[in-house]
Amino acid sequence: MHHRAPRRPLSAVRTALIGHRARHRVPGARNSRPLLAAMAVLAGLALVVPGQASASAAPKPAALQSAASTSPTTADPTQSREKKAPKDAAAASTPAQPARKDHRGDHERGQAPKAAPADQPNPDCSLTVPADPASAAGLVTPYVLSATDRDNGRCHETNTDQSAFVEATIIDPATGRLSVYHPVVVDEGSAPAAPPVPVTLPKGAVVGVWFGFNGGNLTLDGPGAGACVNGVPDSPFGQFAYCNAGAFFGAANAAISRGKLTVPPLGTGRDGLPCPTTRDFSVVDQDQSDNLATAYRVIDGAVGQNTAATRGGTLLTNGSDEGLLAKAIDPALGCKPFEAPDLGDGGAMTPALALNELSAAAHQVAPAALTPTSDPMTQVDGHADTGKTNLYRAGVDQPALPAGQTPQEYCMNLRNIAQPRLDRDRDLFRAAPSPAPTADNLYRFLKTRYRQSLTNLNCGD
DSSP states (O other), rough: OOOSSOHHHBBBOOOOTTSSSOOOOOOOOSSTHHHHHHHTTTGGSSSOOOOOOOOSSOOOOOOOOOOOOOOOOOOTTOOOOOOOOOTTTOOBBBOBBBBOOOOOOTTTOOOOOOOTTSSSSSSSEEEOOOOOTTSSSHHHHOOOEEESGGOOOOOTSSTTTOOOEEEEEETTTTTTEEEEEOEEEETTTOOSOOOOOOOOTTTTTEEEEOOOOOOOOEEEEEETTTGOOOTTTEEEEEOEEEEHHHHHHHHHHHHTTTOOHHHHHHOOOTTTOOOTTSSSSSTTTTEEEOOSSOEEEETEEEESSSGGGGGTTTTEOOOOHHHHHIIHHHHHHTTTOEEEBBTTTTTTEEOOOHHHHHHHHHEEEEEEEOOOTTGGGOTTTTTTOHHHHHHHHTTOOOOOOSSSOOHHHHHHHHHIIIIIHHTTHHHHHSOOOSSSSSSSSHHHHHHHHHHHHHHTTTTTO
């Protein structure tokens, strides 16, 4: 197994939920049998929402490396509000660890760990989280992207294989009103393409913040990282993380129960079936409910929020299950995602991870897909981990285990539900553009994604 140079010190972490401190790799495929078949389609699974400009025709598969992870506080998903780590918590150093499995785009899997070629971007980056990320001041403070280990190369937000994304959803508990804001991400030493749009939050507002990443392993650091959930000690989720999600969903669900917030009905698609959600087996993949519908703009090499002031810039998007549903599948089926006003874009309506998950929780009929223990992002060292799976579920408002499906049931539902709907919607999806340049239409993209998910979930032939 490939090993790395000594890691940066780990911050203090809370381990009551998982019951142990572990030093593990990020999970990946558990055997090498499907590697040769998988490699032929890996490059096609990095999602680019229609309209995205990329530096290359298709992202190159990046090497799988270990990440030097500064593990943030792991929050107990049974609590309605995540607790911050003490500011004076002492850091503990750890020795070098085995290589971690890479999570690429939406999402490349199955390659054996290897050293990064000189022409491949570093897949492991860190994001500096501002103090109090769920506050108005935290939302308008740019996040800073840097290499987790500089010896493996730099990280650049404008490199579509390394781009990180931040998305906040806000609820006013007094009225039930929802809104969305997109904090910007910049490189070290760089300024945004335009100043972040100021934001004023309602009194008593509850804010959840979610992260997406186009690379392999995103590590959160900085003054606000201790309030966020990045996985379990030394085993981050990979492309997914969140801050204050439990408090946000708690406030949203309370507003729903009091009649202050109404989640709109799904509607019926052009195929005569209910419009899908992020928990529909016709939509999920090997690691459901990850990444964001957020987009940025690039102007003269600088990254800015997607606003009227930057609209002439190049669109920068996140390879995302959430964006795939809201910006590709829904339009093809004649469906409309749950949206809220974008506080950074003059109140223009926008989808968001939190809105997708509220819709799924409210309206998805049985069987509702819940993140399984076979999801590579929830595993530790390639093995199922209940604590890590529950942390992931808490970030997307799903009930804790044992709710949901066993890995075998998850595979069975994928076969019994996803395949028939793909076949039923073949013509609708063939008429829609592919979200990635490696497929010539949405149907071909979804078909490849479906087959790769069966492989990566070890569903068999």
